[in-house]
Amino acid sequence: MRTDGPADGSHMSPEEFRRHGHAAIDWIADYWEGLDGLPVLSQVTPGDVRRRLPAEPPEEGESFDALLADLDDIVVPGLTHWQHPRFFAYFPANSSPAAILGDLLSSGIGAQGMIWATSPAVTEVEQVVVDWLAQALGLPDQFRLTDYGQGGGVIQDTASTATFTALLAALHSATSGTARDNGVGSTKWTVYGSSQAHSSLVKATMMAGLGSECVRSVDVDPQTQAMDVSVLERMLADDIDDGFTPLFVQAAVGTTSTGAIDDVQAIAEAIDGVGVWLHVDAAWAGVAAVCPELRDRILGGVHLARSIVTNPHKWLLTTFDCSVLWVQERSALTNALSITPEYLRNLASESGAVVDYRDWHPQLGRRFRSLKLWAVLRTYGLEGLRAHIRQGVELAEHFAGLVRDDERFELVTERSLSLVVFRLVDGDEATLAAMHRLNASGTAYLSHTVVEGRAAMRLAVGSWRTTLEDIDRTWEALQQAL
Known part of the structure; x- marks a missing residue:
């Protein structure tokens, strides 16, 4: 029985599909477990990923195991990790184990x-x-x-x-x-x-x-x-x-x-x-x-x-x-x-x-x-969903409190649910420079906006994996970026 992939152009057998399916789920679980140690913002430069991929498609089928290996070697370094617990840019594009299944x-x-x-x-x-x-x-x-x-x-x-x-x-x-x-x-x-x-x-x-x-x-x-x-x-x-x-x-x-x-x-x-x-x-x-x-x-x-x-x-x-x-x-x-x-x-x-x-x-x-x-609705139930939303609001309020207590910063608008918009009192250049240094560090990822003509940073909480420790670690990294 063929086990290495559809090299002869045939389809996976049910047994092969089951084996590779388990491997794919294992890969996702391992990816989640390792996210905390990865830089949130991708560190590649334009063209890096493309250069590592063949210019022509394979003539013969390859093993699915080879594809998983290339995910680790080529794709993951080129990802900005939207499911990372310290992804705070834009708004979350959320997921969960139940939704993926x-x-x-x-x-x-x-x-x-x-x-x-x-x-x-x-x-x-x-x-x-x-x-x-x-x-x-x-x-x-x-x-x-x-x-x-x-x-x-x-x-x-x-x-x-x-x-x-x-x-x-x-x-x-x-x-x-x-x-x-x-x-x-x-x-x-x-x-x-x-x-x-x-x-x-x-x-x-x-x-x-x-x-x-x-x-x-x-x-x-x-x-x-x-x-x-x-x-x-x-x-x-x-x-x-x-x-x-x-x-x-x-x-x-x-x-x-x-x-x-x-x-x-x-x-x-x-x-x-x-x-x-x-x-x-x-x-x-x-x-x-x-x-x-x-x-x-x-x-x-x-x-x-x-x-x-x-x-x-x-x-x-x-x-x-x-x-x-x-x-x-x-x-x-x-x-x-x-x-x-x-x-x-x-x-x-x-x-x-x-x-x-x-x-x-x-x-x-x-x-x-x-x-x-x-x-999602069946496995979390409404109480589980409410707990998730409330946690996001509470973590954002904690971050807003850190901003209020630091005279170098100011809130641009009042916290809106799980979104905090803030800036350095020293002005646009200092605000954007600090954000770019934080993002480049890989510790967290924030995005920016302009409010009434002045630049500001945005921190949007939303991941099911974000904890109070992630908020405090992001604040500490921001201090180091000043």
């Missing part, structure tokens, strides 16, 4: 869930899981699919795709369905988000054919960095007077720069009667609503929004990619995006008794993403 099962099943008929379980497990998550976060009932019938949720790849999808639904709704057939027409549409809104809002307008010039950047409060709703009201009024038609307002709940949380209730009241679609981008912060004590701050006013997105793959222990979009009226999505060629027609879809998720986003094909979120 769920994703492995999804890959092994290999089902294509574009319509209900192609694998009913792929659709129906997802329906239940996104409803579970809506309940866990305390979302209003109108966002749920089962028992209510109007709204519902869908797993997208990222919040960027979810924002684009929500914008398409808004355009369909505003044009009574003509946009999908006739384009955006001569109407001068406008789209609104704060100056701190994610860049995906602008990209969504580009992809929708509206053009980036339709986006209005609304000023923020200098202290909180949240949208100044009075400015939004003036911009809406001015645009209407100038012949524009407001289409879409995005409220940010946890901005990338500082974690600022827009006042969704106030925004909804400001646009009342204008007829615009209110979308809530809670990609990072939204999952923190599993904790009842954080819910009002995060989801206050969300019942007035028409769509909301949050990413379990950021802070809720679910392997990338897993972004959940909910809408209050799912027909706005399905009517905007549904196209049914003959080869997709089937009795179940035509009966109207099933959901075909292909109509809920731009892509046709879809993986069994819900398995990994299902695995």
Whole structure:
């Protein structure tokens, strides 16, 4: 029996697959165990990894063991370790053992869930899981699919795709369905988000054919960095007077720069009667609503929004990619995006008794993403998820306290959940130099932003492996970098 790999072009036998599968799981476990000793930020220079790989593919199959060896020798040195306990840059792209096993099962099943008929379980497990998550976060009932019938949720790849999808639904709704057939027409549409809104809002307008010039950047409060709703009201009024038609307002709940949380209730009241679609981008912060004590701050006013997105793959222990979009009226999505060629027609879809998720986003094909979120929800339970979120908040508050107690530093904004934004009082050059030296040391990895014209460092806690010792070790390394 062949044991060294498919050198003859044949497939692995079940026994070989089992052996290599065990080796792959062992490799992941060893990788996790050794992460603390690896530099968080990759130390390679451009082209290092590529130069170590052959320029041509192998003519004959190689052993899977050889691939694992090259992971250690070539790939790992070229990785920035997002699962490292001291990865504090950007926002976490989280994972967990349960999520990885769920994703492995999804890959092994290999089902294509574009319509209900192609694998009913792929659709129906997802329906239940996104409803579970809506309940866990305390979302209003109108966002749920089962028992209510109007709204519902869908797993997208990222919040960027979810924002684009929500914008398409808004355009369909505003044009009574003509946009999908006739384009955006001569109407001068406008789209609104704060100056701190994610860049995906602008990209969504580009992809929708509206053009980036339709986006209005609304000023923020200098202290909180949240949208100044009075400015939004003036911009809406001015645009209407100038012949524009407001289409879409995005409220940010946890901005990338500082974690600022827009006042969704106030925004909804400001646009009342204008007829615009209110979308809530809670990609990072939204999952923190599993904790009842954080819910009002995060989801206050969300019942007035028409769509909301949050990413379990950021802070809720679910392997990338897993972004959940909910809408209050799912027909706005399905009517905007549904196209049914003959080869997709089937009795179940035509009966109207099933959901075909292909109509809920731009892509046709879809993986069994819900398995990994299902695995996380079932193995951790809500109490386990709450404990994880609370730990992140507590560790960030500990770091914020260290900043407050050191006269060389200052907080730029108040801590937002598990995100701390801070700087050296000596100015931009000193702030960025210290951050770059810390990152180059390999001990930890922080990213930066600019707030009100001044540079700042960001420390975002989120890994299930981060401890108080990691926070203190990062602070000590930062002192050494001054």
